Amino acid sequence: MPSGENTMSSVLELPNAIPELTQDEFRFFQELVLNESGIHLGAKNRAMLIARLWKRLRALDLTSFSSYYRLVKKDPAEMVHMLDCICTNETHFFREPSAFTCLRERVFPEWITAADAGRRPRTIRAWSAACSTGEEPYSLAMTLLTHFPEEAGWKIEVLGTDLSTKVLARASTGIWTAEKIATIPVEYQRRFLLKGFGPDIGKYKAADELRRGVRFQRLNLNQENYEIFGPFDLIFCRNVIIYFQWETKLRVINQLGSHLAPHGYLFLGHAESVHGVSEKLESVAPKVFRSADGKTNSTYCILQRRKAVRRTLQTTTVSNEEST
Numbered sequence: 001m002p003s004g005e006n007t008m009s010s011v012l013e014l015p016n017a018i019p020e021l022t023q024d025e026f027r028f029f030q031e032l033v034l035n036e037s038g039i040h041l042g043a044k045n046r047a048m049l050i051a052r053l054w055k056r057l058r059a060l061d062l063t064s065f066s067s068y069y070r071l072v073k074k075d076p077a078e079m080v081h082m083l084d085c086i087c088t089n090e091t092h093f094f095r096e097p098s099a100f101t102c103l104r105e106r107v108f109p110e111w112i113t114a115a116d117a118g119r120r121p122r123t124i125r126a127w128s129a130a131c132s133t134g135e136e137p138y139s140l141a142m143t144l145l146t147h148f149p150e151e152a153g154w155k156i157e158v159l160g161t162d163l164s165t166k167v168l169a170r171a172s173t174g175i176w177t178a179e180k181i182a183t184i185p186v187e188y189q190r191r192f193l194l195k196g197f198g199p200d201i202g203k204y205k206a207a208d209e210l211r212r213g214v215r216f217q218r219l220n221l222n223q224e225n226y227e228i229f230g231p232f233d234l235i236f237c238r239n240v241i242i243y244f245q246w247e248t249k250l251r252v253i254n255q256l257g258s259h260l261a262p263h264g265y266l267f268l269g270h271a272e273s274v275h276g277v278s279e280k281l282e283s284v285a286p287k288v289f290r291s292a293d294g295k296t297n298s299t300y301c302i303l304q305r306r307k308a309v310r311r312t313l314q315t316t317t318v319s320n321e322e323s324t
Contacts, residue, residue, distance in 0.1 A: 019057070021050050025065045029053075032072065037083055037163055038222030038248040052085040084166040091132040093183045094139045096238065099267050102302065103234075107265055108147050111233070120263070123155045124148055127228070129221060129237040129256070131160035134171025134214070135180075136236060138206065141213040142188045159228065161219035168216045174206030221252050230259035238269035257281045257305060266303040281305060 030041045041049060062068050072078050094100055114120040124144055128137040137160035148154035162168050181204050192210040196203035219226060235256055241249045260266055281303040
Protein backbone atom coordinates (compact mmCIF):
# COMPACT_ATOMS: atom_id res chain seq x y z
CA MET A 1 0.00 0.00 0.00
CA PRO A 2 1.48 3.39 -0.95
CA SER A 3 2.70 5.50 1.96
CA GLY A 4 0.17 8.00 3.27
CA GLU A 5 -2.88 6.32 1.72
CA ASN A 6 -5.90 6.25 4.02
CA THR A 7 -6.74 2.68 4.90
CA MET A 8 -10.32 3.69 5.76
CA SER A 9 -12.60 3.73 2.76
CA SER A 10 -15.05 6.66 2.77
CA VAL A 11 -18.67 5.84 2.07
CA LEU A 12 -20.78 8.39 0.24
CA GLU A 13 -24.23 8.38 1.79
CA LEU A 14 -26.90 9.12 -0.75
CA PRO A 15 -30.39 10.21 0.25
CA ASN A 16 -33.03 7.55 0.07
CA ALA A 17 -34.78 7.44 -3.26
CA ILE A 18 -38.38 8.57 -3.34
CA PRO A 19 -40.56 5.45 -3.37
CA GLU A 20 -43.06 4.90 -6.13
CA LEU A 21 -46.63 6.01 -5.49
CA THR A 22 -48.71 3.30 -7.14
CA GLN A 23 -52.06 4.01 -8.72
CA ASP A 24 -53.83 2.20 -5.89
CA GLU A 25 -51.93 4.21 -3.26
CA PHE A 26 -52.78 7.44 -5.05
CA ARG A 27 -56.45 6.44 -5.08
CA PHE A 28 -56.34 5.64 -1.35
CA PHE A 29 -54.95 9.09 -0.57
CA GLN A 30 -57.43 10.76 -2.93
CA GLU A 31 -60.33 9.20 -1.06
CA LEU A 32 -58.81 9.91 2.34
CA VAL A 33 -58.14 13.59 1.62
CA LEU A 34 -61.57 14.03 0.05
CA ASN A 35 -63.35 12.46 3.01
CA GLU A 36 -61.37 14.38 5.60
CA SER A 37 -61.09 17.82 4.01
CA GLY A 38 -63.42 17.93 1.00
CA ILE A 39 -60.43 18.68 -1.24
CA HIS A 40 -60.35 16.75 -4.50
CA LEU A 41 -56.89 15.73 -5.71
CA GLY A 42 -56.92 15.23 -9.46
CA ALA A 43 -54.31 13.52 -11.60
CA LYS A 44 -52.46 16.83 -11.96
CA ASN A 45 -51.93 16.86 -8.17
CA ARG A 46 -50.11 13.52 -8.10
CA ALA A 47 -46.59 15.01 -8.27
CA MET A 48 -47.48 17.56 -5.58
CA LEU A 49 -48.76 14.80 -3.31
CA ILE A 50 -45.58 12.76 -3.72
CA ALA A 51 -43.31 15.72 -3.02
CA ARG A 52 -45.16 16.85 0.09
CA LEU A 53 -45.78 13.45 1.66
CA TRP A 54 -42.22 12.33 0.99
CA LYS A 55 -41.07 14.84 3.62
CA ARG A 56 -43.21 13.09 6.22
CA LEU A 57 -41.96 9.65 5.14
CA ARG A 58 -38.37 10.79 5.64
CA ALA A 59 -39.16 12.37 9.01
CA LEU A 60 -40.81 9.15 10.20
CA ASP A 61 -38.25 6.84 8.55
CA LEU A 62 -40.89 5.10 6.46
CA THR A 63 -40.07 3.42 3.17
CA SER A 64 -43.42 3.33 1.37
CA PHE A 65 -46.52 5.42 0.90
CA SER A 66 -48.63 2.42 1.93
CA SER A 67 -46.98 2.32 5.34
CA TYR A 68 -47.60 6.05 5.75
CA TYR A 69 -51.23 5.63 4.71
CA ARG A 70 -51.72 2.95 7.40
CA LEU A 71 -50.17 5.25 9.99
CA VAL A 72 -52.40 8.18 9.05
CA LYS A 73 -55.51 6.02 9.25
CA LYS A 74 -54.81 5.02 12.87
CA ASP A 75 -53.14 8.19 14.20
CA PRO A 76 -55.31 11.35 14.40
CA ALA A 77 -52.27 13.52 15.09
CA GLU A 78 -50.55 12.31 11.91
CA MET A 79 -53.79 12.94 10.01
CA VAL A 80 -53.45 16.61 10.98
CA HIS A 81 -49.81 16.59 9.82
CA MET A 82 -50.82 15.07 6.49
CA LEU A 83 -53.54 17.68 5.92
CA ASP A 84 -51.01 20.39 6.80
CA CYS A 85 -48.82 19.02 3.99
CA ILE A 86 -51.69 18.92 1.49
CA CYS A 87 -53.03 22.43 2.05
CA THR A 88 -51.99 25.14 -0.39
CA ASN A 89 -51.51 28.39 1.54
CA GLU A 90 -51.45 31.37 -0.76
CA THR A 91 -52.43 34.70 0.72
CA HIS A 92 -51.35 38.29 1.28
CA PHE A 93 -52.64 41.43 2.92
CA PHE A 94 -55.66 43.08 1.29
CA ARG A 95 -55.88 40.44 -1.40
CA GLU A 96 -58.41 41.34 -4.13
CA PRO A 97 -58.69 44.98 -2.97
CA SER A 98 -61.99 45.53 -4.76
CA ALA A 99 -63.69 43.54 -2.00
CA PHE A 100 -62.40 46.00 0.60
CA THR A 101 -63.54 48.88 -1.59
CA CYS A 102 -67.02 47.37 -1.57
CA LEU A 103 -66.94 47.14 2.22
CA ARG A 104 -66.04 50.80 2.58
CA GLU A 105 -68.43 52.12 -0.05
CA ARG A 106 -71.47 49.85 0.33
CA VAL A 107 -71.47 47.75 3.49
CA PHE A 108 -70.01 50.06 6.14
CA PRO A 109 -72.34 53.03 5.44
CA GLU A 110 -75.30 50.64 5.71
CA TRP A 111 -74.14 49.36 9.12
CA ILE A 112 -73.43 52.85 10.46
CA THR A 113 -76.86 54.11 9.38
CA ALA A 114 -78.57 51.11 10.96
CA ALA A 115 -76.67 51.56 14.23
CA ASP A 116 -77.46 55.29 14.38
CA ALA A 117 -81.14 54.42 13.90
CA GLY A 118 -81.00 51.78 16.64
CA ARG A 119 -81.65 48.91 14.23
CA ARG A 120 -78.42 47.05 14.99
CA PRO A 121 -75.90 46.82 17.87
CA ARG A 122 -72.48 48.44 17.64
CA THR A 123 -70.73 45.09 17.59
CA ILE A 124 -69.33 43.69 14.35
CA ARG A 125 -68.30 40.06 14.13
CA ALA A 126 -66.29 38.92 11.12
CA TRP A 127 -65.06 35.46 10.15
CA SER A 128 -62.22 34.72 7.74
CA ALA A 129 -62.67 31.07 6.75
CA ALA A 130 -59.60 29.21 5.43
CA CYS A 131 -57.47 32.16 6.51
CA SER A 132 -54.06 30.49 5.96
CA THR A 133 -51.29 32.48 7.68
CA GLY A 134 -53.70 35.17 8.80
CA GLU A 135 -53.16 38.09 6.45
CA GLU A 136 -56.87 38.24 5.59
CA PRO A 137 -58.28 38.40 9.16
CA TYR A 138 -55.66 40.99 10.08
CA SER A 139 -56.64 42.99 6.96
CA LEU A 140 -60.29 42.83 8.01
CA ALA A 141 -59.44 43.86 11.56
CA MET A 142 -57.41 46.88 10.44
CA THR A 143 -60.21 48.00 8.14
CA LEU A 144 -62.96 47.51 10.72
CA LEU A 145 -61.03 49.17 13.56
CA THR A 146 -60.40 52.19 11.35
CA HIS A 147 -64.03 52.69 10.30
CA PHE A 148 -65.71 51.58 13.54
CA PRO A 149 -63.65 53.18 16.36
CA GLU A 150 -63.94 52.01 19.95
CA GLU A 151 -64.41 55.58 21.15
CA ALA A 152 -67.66 55.71 19.13
CA GLY A 153 -68.96 52.67 21.00
CA TRP A 154 -68.05 49.99 18.46
CA LYS A 155 -66.67 46.56 19.33
CA ILE A 156 -64.83 44.52 16.69
CA GLU A 157 -64.34 40.73 16.76
CA VAL A 158 -62.52 38.90 13.96
CA LEU A 159 -62.16 35.11 13.83
CA GLY A 160 -59.66 33.39 11.54
CA THR A 161 -59.98 29.65 10.94
CA ASP A 162 -58.06 27.14 8.85
CA LEU A 163 -57.62 23.41 8.45
CA SER A 164 -53.85 23.62 8.92
CA THR A 165 -52.43 23.94 12.43
CA LYS A 166 -49.07 24.91 10.92
CA VAL A 167 -50.34 28.08 9.26
CA LEU A 168 -52.47 29.01 12.28
CA ALA A 169 -49.36 28.89 14.46
CA ARG A 170 -47.68 31.36 12.11
CA ALA A 171 -50.79 33.55 12.03
CA SER A 172 -50.91 33.72 15.82
CA THR A 173 -47.41 35.20 16.04
CA GLY A 174 -48.50 38.34 14.19
CA ILE A 175 -44.97 38.92 12.87
CA TRP A 176 -44.10 39.64 9.23
CA THR A 177 -41.22 40.71 7.02
CA ALA A 178 -41.05 44.06 5.27
CA GLU A 179 -41.83 42.31 2.00
CA LYS A 180 -45.02 40.80 3.45
CA ILE A 181 -46.46 44.11 4.68
CA ALA A 182 -45.84 45.97 1.41
CA THR A 183 -49.53 45.76 0.41
CA ILE A 184 -50.76 47.25 3.70
CA PRO A 185 -51.72 50.95 3.31
CA VAL A 186 -49.11 53.23 4.90
CA GLU A 187 -51.60 54.75 7.35
CA TYR A 188 -52.49 51.27 8.60
CA GLN A 189 -48.82 50.36 8.96
CA ARG A 190 -48.25 53.40 11.15
CA ARG A 191 -51.21 52.66 13.40
CA PHE A 192 -51.29 48.89 13.67
CA LEU A 193 -47.67 47.66 13.27
CA LEU A 194 -44.58 47.88 15.46
CA LYS A 195 -41.17 48.01 13.78
CA GLY A 196 -38.54 45.55 14.98
CA PHE A 197 -35.12 46.58 16.24
CA GLY A 198 -31.87 44.77 17.01
CA PRO A 199 -32.23 41.05 16.23
CA ASP A 200 -35.74 41.74 14.91
CA ILE A 201 -34.76 44.45 12.46
CA GLY A 202 -36.61 44.06 9.19
CA LYS A 203 -39.60 42.50 10.94
CA TYR A 204 -42.95 44.00 11.89
CA LYS A 205 -45.28 42.96 14.69
CA ALA A 206 -49.01 43.48 15.18
CA ALA A 207 -49.69 46.14 17.82
CA ASP A 208 -51.82 45.27 20.83
CA GLU A 209 -54.90 47.00 19.40
CA LEU A 210 -54.77 44.75 16.35
CA ARG A 211 -53.97 41.59 18.30
CA ARG A 212 -56.91 42.09 20.65
CA GLY A 213 -59.33 42.16 17.75
CA VAL A 214 -58.28 38.86 16.14
CA ARG A 215 -58.28 35.27 17.34
CA PHE A 216 -57.55 31.99 15.54
CA GLN A 217 -59.04 28.52 15.69
CA ARG A 218 -58.64 25.29 13.73
CA LEU A 219 -61.76 24.42 11.76
CA ASN A 220 -62.41 21.94 8.97
CA LEU A 221 -64.98 23.34 6.53
CA ASN A 222 -65.80 19.77 5.50
CA GLN A 223 -67.07 18.72 8.93
CA GLU A 224 -70.79 18.39 9.63
CA ASN A 225 -71.02 20.97 12.41
CA TYR A 226 -68.81 24.01 12.89
CA GLU A 227 -67.64 24.49 16.47
CA ILE A 228 -67.86 28.27 16.39
CA PHE A 229 -70.39 30.73 17.72
CA GLY A 230 -72.29 32.83 15.21
CA PRO A 231 -73.89 34.69 13.77
CA PHE A 232 -71.39 36.80 11.84
CA ASP A 233 -72.02 40.13 10.16
CA LEU A 234 -69.29 39.41 7.64
CA ILE A 235 -67.83 36.15 6.33
CA PHE A 236 -64.92 35.97 3.93
CA CYS A 237 -64.47 32.54 2.33
CA ARG A 238 -62.47 33.35 -0.75
CA ASN A 239 -60.74 31.05 -3.24
CA VAL A 240 -61.63 27.96 -1.23
CA ILE A 241 -64.76 26.30 -2.59
CA ILE A 242 -63.20 26.00 -6.05
CA TYR A 243 -61.28 23.02 -4.61
CA PHE A 244 -64.48 21.24 -3.53
CA GLN A 245 -66.69 18.89 -5.48
CA TRP A 246 -70.33 19.82 -6.03
CA GLU A 247 -71.80 18.01 -3.00
CA THR A 248 -69.17 19.42 -0.65
CA LYS A 249 -69.58 22.89 -2.12
CA LEU A 250 -73.33 22.75 -1.47
CA ARG A 251 -72.86 21.65 2.14
CA VAL A 252 -70.17 24.24 2.90
CA ILE A 253 -72.12 27.14 1.42
CA ASN A 254 -75.21 26.17 3.40
CA GLN A 255 -73.14 25.92 6.56
CA LEU A 256 -71.67 29.36 5.96
CA GLY A 257 -75.14 30.74 5.32
CA SER A 258 -76.42 29.32 8.60
CA HIS A 259 -73.72 31.28 10.46
CA LEU A 260 -74.51 34.54 8.66
CA ALA A 261 -76.48 37.26 10.45
CA PRO A 262 -79.80 38.22 8.77
CA HIS A 263 -78.25 41.36 7.25
CA GLY A 264 -74.71 39.99 7.03
CA TYR A 265 -72.59 39.55 3.94
CA LEU A 266 -70.69 36.56 2.58
CA PHE A 267 -67.78 37.33 0.25
CA LEU A 268 -66.43 34.69 -2.12
CA GLY A 269 -63.35 34.89 -4.32
CA HIS A 270 -62.86 36.12 -7.86
CA ALA A 271 -63.13 32.63 -9.40
CA GLU A 272 -66.11 31.45 -7.39
CA SER A 273 -69.87 31.50 -7.73
CA VAL A 274 -72.79 29.83 -5.95
CA HIS A 275 -75.22 30.04 -8.84
CA GLY A 276 -77.70 27.25 -8.27
CA VAL A 277 -75.87 26.00 -5.17
CA SER A 278 -77.79 27.43 -2.22
CA GLU A 279 -81.44 28.29 -1.66
CA LYS A 280 -80.60 30.20 1.52
CA LEU A 281 -78.40 32.81 -0.10
CA GLU A 282 -78.83 35.27 -2.91
CA SER A 283 -76.29 37.33 -4.79
CA VAL A 284 -76.77 41.00 -4.03
CA ALA A 285 -73.77 42.68 -5.63
CA PRO A 286 -71.72 40.70 -8.09
CA LYS A 287 -69.40 43.29 -9.62
CA VAL A 288 -66.49 43.58 -11.98
CA PHE A 289 -64.05 46.37 -11.12
CA ARG A 290 -62.08 47.77 -14.02
CA SER A 291 -58.80 49.61 -13.89
CA ALA A 292 -58.14 52.84 -15.76
CA ASP A 293 -56.93 50.98 -18.86
CA GLY A 294 -60.22 49.06 -19.03
CA LYS A 295 -58.80 45.70 -18.03
CA THR A 296 -60.56 43.62 -15.40
CA ASN A 297 -59.04 44.07 -11.95
CA SER A 298 -61.03 41.47 -10.06
CA THR A 299 -64.42 39.90 -9.78
CA TYR A 300 -66.10 38.71 -6.63
CA CYS A 301 -69.50 37.58 -5.43
CA ILE A 302 -71.36 38.98 -2.42
CA LEU A 303 -74.29 37.14 -0.88
CA GLN A 304 -76.96 37.66 1.74
CA ARG A 305 -79.70 35.50 3.18
CA ARG A 306 -82.77 35.72 0.94
CA LYS A 307 -85.15 37.35 3.44
CA ALA A 308 -82.61 40.06 4.14
CA VAL A 309 -82.23 40.70 0.42
CA ARG A 310 -85.96 41.25 -0.01
CA ARG A 311 -86.07 43.69 2.93
CA THR A 312 -83.06 45.55 1.56
CA LEU A 313 -84.69 45.87 -1.87
CA GLN A 314 -87.96 47.11 -0.30
CA THR A 315 -86.11 49.76 1.73
CA THR A 316 -84.25 50.90 -1.35
CA THR A 317 -87.50 51.19 -3.33
CA VAL A 318 -89.18 53.30 -0.64
CA SER A 319 -86.16 55.58 -0.38
CA ASN A 320 -86.13 56.09 -4.14
CA GLU A 321 -89.83 56.93 -4.19
CA GLU A 322 -89.41 59.46 -1.37
CA SER A 323 -86.52 61.14 -3.17
CA THR A 324 -88.68 61.65 -6.28
